[in-house]
Amino acid sequence: MKKLLCIAILFVFCQSKIYGNSSSSNYIANANEYESSVTFPAGYAVGDYIEFLGVSPISAGASGFYQISINYTRGNVASAATHVASISHSNPTLWRETGRINNNPYVGFGTNFTVDCNTEFPNPRFRIRAINTLGTNTPITVYIKVSSINSNTAFTTLNTTGNDVTVSKFLPMTSDWDLYVGNVFSSNDASLAIKAIQNGNVGIGTAIPDEKLTVKGKIHTQEVRVDMAGR
Template sequence: MKKIIYILTITVLGFTKISANSKFYTTEYETAVTFPAAYAIGDYIEFLKVNPLDVAASGYYQISISYTRGGVAAAAIHLASISHSNPALWRETGRINNNPYSGLGVNFTIDCNTEYNNPRFRIRAINTLGISADLIVHIKVTSLNINGTFTALNTTGNDLTVSKFLPMTSDWNLYVGNVFSNAGAQIAIKATQNGYVGIGTTIPDEKLTVDGKIHAKEVRVDLLSPMTVPDYVFTTDYKLKTLKEVEEYIKKNNHLPEIPSAKEIEKNGLMLAEMNMSLLKKIEELTLYSIEQNKKIEAQTKEIESLKNLVLRVTKIENELARK
């Protein structure tokens, strides 16, 4: 008699949690769903609604699935949070353990939707693996803290648009460090609810803020209107400053025209796209100065050649007169 009572007690506690005020909460739910032989990738069965009714509830669930095909078993364990995800989307839950068919991959995954007051789970096909018979999938859901009620569902459909692993929080931090050291971890990535991301900083002030050096093979910058490539410098109506005007400006301001000063850059930083366009403009203007200088040099060279020829003729005449 004592053995029977003991077994019954273990069974009850396996499916309930006793709180300090002696309330009972359901923590586990089991079911089985059947995918027909002709099921397609994206087919799903919405099988459960959950209700974490207590403020102490974590909102975390563990979902185990198992199924067999021709005597070969496959199983997986998924973790889901209905407290920290985008309520507008179905998302694929994280998989922490997986035992697929040998060398053939995984047939099913678990999705969750955290619509307010209506959080739900479904199982979805992500592979068929040539199955020609109905496939029964056993599912066990365990609340990792407390849960109010489980409500069985049986809604089917097909969805090929599910995104993977889409948590939603007000912000997110990733710290890294040496687990064998007493030194504290350092911030690696910070994401905020306004879409700003920081690398090496906890206070990103733009879409991407990096506290450190960046190493890349290529960087592409899109120009924002009204910023344009300054090829207008080469148009016939462009008024190019004279070198004398540029010299006077430099003497007065200690920097090139239309280029920010050192103090301005120290205060406001360097706007890469704007600065590149400004430097390109100066290069194009410098090219025009060089072309103009080259024309003057060519003209001077011709004048020099003419003068040399004149000197030779005069010298020849002088020599002939000297011989007479």
């Protein structure tokens, strides 16, 4: 009886879903990994999105980190990227673009899709959104893998489509960030190499950067350029 129940549950998870001009198929390996694919039709427009997944962080349904990897081809040219979403307690109901930790751009100069996160408490969820229409005018299937870095209670498959060109904010990837380096074969203390804080200041060798770039120590450089371009 238990064996039949497991087979039935697995069958439900493996079903494909077709909706409108887009398709989604998925399976759940466990509560911390999820694989799926969504298909954008030929002629899709910038701003078109497919909301594909709801997540459930285990701590009060709020505190979680997720890594979302996507890859696709168009005109036999591949692109891939990995995004990170940080969902903290009582975040607002707002769609924001997630940051990338790596990017293999389409034909070397751009990407067609990004990942948005709505941090609504307690209903955080993800979508794929078109930001370019590079390449030939054919359908594109975007393959997705989501990994929960913290513990996750469950994944909920979604299949909402629409168009949104109003996204203008980024979702913070972390509150702060530290890079400690040292001899991994000894018991010596590590050194703080880089520190980034909430306001965007970055410190090299210091944990309290008071400017956009603060360096504790000497700087050896081949060239320094100073202008008012403010890029």
